[in-house]
Amino acid sequence: MGSKPTSEENSAKGLPGNDSPTHITSKSPDLKESRAIYELDKSDGLHIMYVTILKSGSSKNKPVFSFSEMNNTSGRMPDNEADPQVEVIIQEGDETGPVKGGIGFNEKTANATLEIRGNTSRAANQKSYKIKLNNKAGLWQEHKILNLNKHAFELSRVRNKLSFDYLKLIPNMSSLRTHFVQLKVKDLTTTVPAKEFVDYGLYTDIEQPDKTFLKYHGLDPNGNLYKANNFLFQRYPDVLVEANDPRYNKSEFEKILKINASENHTKFLHMLDEVNDTSKNINDIVDTYFNRDNFLTWMATNILLDNTDTINQNYMLYSPSNSETWYFLPWDYDGGWDWYGQGPKETKLRASWGNGIANYWDSLLQRRFFKDPANVKQLNEKIEELSKIITKERTQSFLNSYHPIVTKFVNNAPDINTLPAGGISFFENEYKRLVNVPELKKKDYYKSLENPMPIFLGVPEIKDNVTTFYWDQSFDLQGDELSYDFQLSKDPQFTKIVAEQPGLKIVHHAVSGLTKGTYYWRVSIKDSKGNTQIPFDDYTDVSNNIYYGMLEYIVN
Structure with missing residues (x-):
């Protein structure tokens, strides 16, 4: 921040003429994902999950950490302490209760653990949860972890699901399976154990990106899969090191990149060294270590779906074990679809540079790559290509399929309690507003290209x-x-x-x-x-x- 720019960063070029080649070619193969897994999902389906809290968990500084205490927390645990867990029985059912043939039916002992999940969502009155199935429970919907998102600050409740349903249709990109889930909880750890299940309302489960995810999506479970936590393609030479390096501290490494598969970091660090070597041509680096079309597809998707919180987090980097190529994979679109337009409070949180390429200018890879105007032109073409998939008609179709499920919950407690002034009328207006977002964001993108790129102020x-x-x-x-x-x-x-x-x-x-x-x-x-x-x-x-x-x- 405030550092002297390199000679490469100082060089500006004019836009290419109309006869300049812009066809997107990649030396590496496109992402090969088996999309048959998505055929198991229904956009208008609802799963009802019953969770019985059997035993209070523990934390580093507190021997007993009850479910109610977990729900009263508002932030991360101190000193990198792991989140406390409670032991639970999870069962799949219908409106009458757990059903035969569903996961956990007739189970009497714990088959999973439950903990709070998310970052800013921890401050919400209604929490989001991560439920980890144990070995005897098997898998649910081909995954071992249920990420139940409450969408406490996302007033339409469907931004994440809408995004990942779209990502299933976009070439050279992966998606994550999502499901609407109604959660019912019975807490047996209170002074007076609960006798009935309490309705916690509507959640969206999103698939955990891990080795199981790689396996069922036809990707390489032995490859590398990192989730960006605070990663701007900077080198961080004392933290991002090999696992056998004496300096290696996994918890510090994972503050930057969460390791979701292989812990062999050799080719990742080599790629990062190349990106940080500004004496080398960035186009050669991208074509050697990335799939250009995948990179541009990821950027264009974020711009059209307005997922601005993908500068340093909320995405994954994947590389098969027999390849040097890195692919961008999506994670978390809760803040997309003009989240900042929900109301005056949210609008104040968006900086004027938060559109298009400028939004990513702090990331070294994007900053170097988009200084070549031919690459900007390729991004423009990718945006136009995806605009034929992400259409107003298709968005409306998705929203229509979700609407009966979502309105069933937002009209009733506990979910109606989180709606702002205006209640259900506010929800309906916000829900309808999503249809026009991609078209509006494409216009904002082209307008933003005319502006200079943002900078950092230095130290006086x-x-x-x-x-x-x-x-x-x-x-x-x-x-x-x-x-x-x-x-x-x-x-x-x-x-x-x-x-x-x-x-x-x-x-x-x-x-x-x-x-x-x-x-x-x-x-x-x-x-x-x-x-x-x-x-x-x-x-x-x-x-x-x-x-x-x-x-x-x-x-x-």
Whole structure:
């Protein structure tokens, strides 16, 4: 952040002419997934699962951690401590109870464990759960782990399922099986054990990406499968190391990339070294270590479905054991389909750079790759290609099939209790709004291409009572000339300007004689056509108001 750009990053090129070749070719084979597994799913199906809490779990600092205590937590456990689990019996049934032939029927002892899942969703009143089946339970829907998502902050309840139902139709990409699940819970660990099951309402189960997933999707269970937790294709040489390296710390490694299959990291680290070697042509690197069409398909899908939270997380990297090729696989679209448009609270959380290529500019791979205008043109073509699959008519068809199930629950407790003001009317309006999202996001994407790319503000330096403010050099996809407008203020609203300088061609500015106090500074990037951009940085005040494109600066 705020580092000096490389010579490669400084080079801007003009857009190619119409006669430039843009056909997407990949030296590596396309992703070969067996899609027969999806034929087992029905978009309008509902599974009813009965869960009996048999025994309280334990955590590192607490010998007994009850189910009710788990549901009262609002964040991750401290010091990388594993989430506590409770032992449960899980049974599949119908509206009358567990049914013969279903998983866990007539079971009297635990056949699974249950724990809280998710990140921000832990702060919700209604939790999401991960249920791990033990060996005697076997598999349910060909997977061993049920990820039950409550979608507490996703007001349509269907963004994830809609996305993965679409991904089943998109070539050179995988999907994850999803199911609507009604969860009923009976807690026997309370002071007065429950006698009846309590309805916890509607959940969406999503398939766990692991070796079992690879096997049943016709992929290689002996290959590599990483889930990005905080990964921007940076090298992190002291953390991302071989498993036999004395420095290897799996828990630290997994803060960046969760290891879901093989723990042999050799070819992954080699690929990462190549991506970070800016002396080498990025097109050669992509064509050697990735499938270009898969990469562009993943990017285009995220843009059309507006899944912006895929910069450093919510995706997977997969490589078969007999291949050097890496494929992007999807994970979690709960924040897609214009999640930020749900209401005024959510709208304030979206920065102006959060559209299109600019949204990914902090990732080294995308930043290098899309500095070649021919690659931008290929992304445009991929977006047009997928727009023939992701249509308003098909979206409406999916939504129509889900609607009877979802409305059954949002009209009743406990799910109706999480709807905002307006209740069921709000839900219906939000639900209908999804139909137009891909078309609108395609328009936003093309508009965003005209803007300069976002940057990071650097660390100011003081010498002889002169403060010099630094920032990164921006980049323009059309090669337009750029300038920078600098401002320094005593308030984050910038009504008390202390210093300003428009039209800078350099990436620093000096201010003399600043007295003790708190300041706020920002840089606006402008191209020769008047298109603007702000930095990635933001400042949050004590009232949790977010101000994008600026930083606080304190003079002691």
